[in-house]
Amino acid sequence: xxxxxxxxxxxxxxxxxxxxxxxxxxxxxxxxxxxxxxxxxxxxxxxxxxxxxxxxxxxxxxxxxxxxxxxxxxxxxxxxxxxxxxxxxxxxxxxxxxxxxxxxxxxxxxxxxxxxxxxxxxxxxxxxxxxxxxxxxxxxxxxxxxxxxxxxxxxxxxxxxxxxxxxxxxxxxxxxxxxxxxxxxxxxxxxxxxxxxxxxxxxxxxxxxxxxxxxxxxxxxxxxxxxxxxxxxxxxxxxxxxxx
Amino acid sequence: xxxxxxxxxxxxxxxxxxxxxxxxxxxxxxxxxxxxxxxxxxxxxxxxxxxxxxxxxxxxxxxxxxxxxxxxxxxxxxxxxxxxxxxxxxxxxxxxxxxxxxxx
Numbered sequence: 001x002x003x004x005x006x007x008x009x010x011x012x013x014x015x016x017x018x019x020x021x022x023x024x025x026x027x028x029x030x031x032x033x034x035x036x037x038x039x040x041x042x043x044x045x046x047x048x049x050x051x052x053x054x055x056x057x058x059x060x061x062x063x064x065x066x067x068x069x070x071x072x073x074x075x076x077x078x079x080x081x082x083x084x085x086x087x088x089x090x091x092x093x094x095x096x097x098x099x100x101x102x103x104x105x106x107x108x109x110x111x112x113x114x115x116x117x118x119x120x121x122x123x124x125x126x127x128x129x130x131x132x133x134x135x136x137x138x139x140x141x142x143x144x145x146x147x148x149x150x151x152x153x154x155x156x157x158x159x160x161x162x163x164x165x166x167x168x169x170x171x172x173x174x175x176x177x178x179x180x181x182x183x184x185x186x187x188x189x190x191x192x193x194x195x196x197x198x199x200x201x202x203x204x205x206x207x208x209x210x211x212x213x214x215x216x217x218x219x220x221x222x223x224x225x226x227x228x229x230x231x232x233x234x235x236x237x238x239x240x241x242x243x244x
Numbered sequence: 245x246x247x248x249x250x251x252x253x254x255x256x257x258x259x260x261x262x263x264x265x266x267x268x269x270x271x272x273x274x275x276x277x278x279x280x281x282x283x284x285x286x287x288x289x290x291x292x293x294x295x296x297x298x299x300x301x302x303x304x305x306x307x308x309x310x311x312x313x314x315x316x317x318x319x320x321x322x323x324x325x326x327x328x329x330x331x332x333x334x335x336x337x338x339x340x341x342x343x344x345x346x347x348x
Contacts, residue, residue, distance in 0.1 A: 041329075048334045057245065062254050069258035072265070074289060078296060079257045085299045089249050093256045099292050100261040101285055107268015108276060116269070125266040186316025186341030187334045189301030193317065194333045196293040197324045208287055212294035220298070220308050228303075232295035233288055240284035 031146045035135050035153035042073075042131050043161020045191075049076055050169025052188045055179035056084035060170040067166035071159060072129050074195055075099045078229070081188060087226015094230050106133040113147050127155025208239045312348060316341030 046067060053063035058080060066076045075096035082092035107128050113136065116124045132155035139146040176182045200206045212235045219228045245253075276282065301317045302308050316337035323333040 045330055047331070058250055058254070062250060065254055066258070069254075070261045072261050074293065075257065075261050078292065079253055081296050081300050083245055083250065083253060085303060086305050089245070089253045089256070092253045093260060095292060095296075096257045097260040097264060098288055100264045102289060103261070103265045104268040104271075105276065105282070105285060107265055108271070108273050109268075111269045112273075121269050122266070125269055126262060128265045128268060180312070180345050181342060183316055183338030183340065183342030183345065186301070186313040186320075187338040189297050189299075189313060189317055190320035190334050190337030191330075192293050192296040192300060193320050194324065194330045196290065196297065199290055199293070205287075205290055208290050209294045212291040213298050216295040216298040217302070217308055220303055221306055223306070225303070225305050226299075229292060229295045229299050232291045236287035236291040237284050240287045241280065243279065243283070 028146065028149060031139050031142060031149045032153060034138065035150050036157055038131050038135055038154050039157025039161055042158050044165050045073060046162040046165030047169035047172070048187060048191045049073065049080075049162075050166040050171070051173035051184055052077060052084070052169075052191065053080045053166075054170045054173035055184040055188065056080040058083070060167070060174055063170040064163065064167050067163045070096070071126060071162070072100050072103060073162070077188070077191060077195070081192070082226040082229060084188065085225050085229075087229070088224065091224075091226030091230060095226075098230065098233060102130075103128050106130075109133060110136060110151060113144060114151065124151075124155075127152075127159055129155065129158065131155070131158050204239075204244065208235065211235050211239070312341050312344040315344040 049067065050060075050063050053066060053076070054060065058066070063080075066079070070076050070079070078099050079092045079096040082095050083089075107125060110124065110128060110133060114124050132151045135154040136147045136151035139150040173179070173182075173184060176184070179185050196209060200209055212232050215235050216228050216232050219231055222228075223231065276285075297317070298308075301313050302310065304311075316339075319340040320333050320337040323336050328336070
């Protein structure tokens with residue numbers, strides 16, 4: 001059984017042919033392997049989101065809609081996290097939006113590579129996240145076609161797995177009941193720590209993280225629940241103001 | 245939070261996050277070429293995720309508290325230091341926290 005990836009409209013079709021040889025270059029095969037391994041790994045994190053969302057009081061349907069419509073992990077965790085901590089709706093939305101602003105920069109990087117218009121641009125935008133952009137940019141040495149393949153396959157793959165695993169996590173958490181009894185209330189901050197960890201690539205970034213945590217602890221008693229989270233952006237502004 | 249408010253959170257978050265993504269394909273590159281803006285933007289996820297660790301791990305309403313969640317976070321930290329994959333980190337944290345919660 002041979003297969004080849006052909007770009008067709010907005011998506012990719014996995015063409016499976018029997019008997020007839022459709023050769024797939026080594027170049028493309030490596031890109032597909034990179035993309036799918038990232039998609040599956042990251043997709044499984046959806047279990048943690050589904051569980052966190054249900055623990056925050058959202059229904060299974062709402063949790064699944066978050067993953068289908070919002071589809072940017074850290075923002076989703078932030079929205080349900082602020083709700084879980086008793087914050088206001090505006091605080092939840094603002095935290096999610098601020099965490100999503102990096103996707104704008106990803107779009108700016110991807111736009112000249114993908115050259116998409118119309119419906120394809122809408123689809124590309126929805127799957128413009130850390131992983132799709134990361135894999136695409138990592139394929140640069142294999143050429144622009146590989147970058148496009150990497151983007152679409154990773155983005156679509158994460159979308160599929162992330163949504164499947166969100167449903168599993170949400171249904172599972174619903175069946176479990178009291179979040180604290182199963183440690184779900186600790187799973188949420190642990191998930192945030194897990195999302196933060198790989199970003200701490202330098203001592204400077206670690207200092208920013210620790211300063212942000214100290215700042216959050218200090219302002220927590222001073223303002224309504226949920227607000228300290230967005231206020232912490234001040235720390236990012238202070239540390240980012242001067243070049244280093 | 246009422247059911248209606250939660251639907252609003254879901255709708256507003258989804259709409260805003262999509263617009264933010266689409267913006268990248270619509271605005272000219274030079275608009276965000278400002279170095280300071282890029283530096284701050286790169287630090288925002290770190291600050292927000294750090295604040296979220298505190299808000300979810302050590303806060304009850306508007307009080308900073310130490311409870312069973314600390315044990316879970318401690319184990320998560322050890323797992324991350326040991327380069328454990330994300331699902332292992334989360335499950336280990338949950339299991340530890342649940343154990344402490346029931347022993348308490």
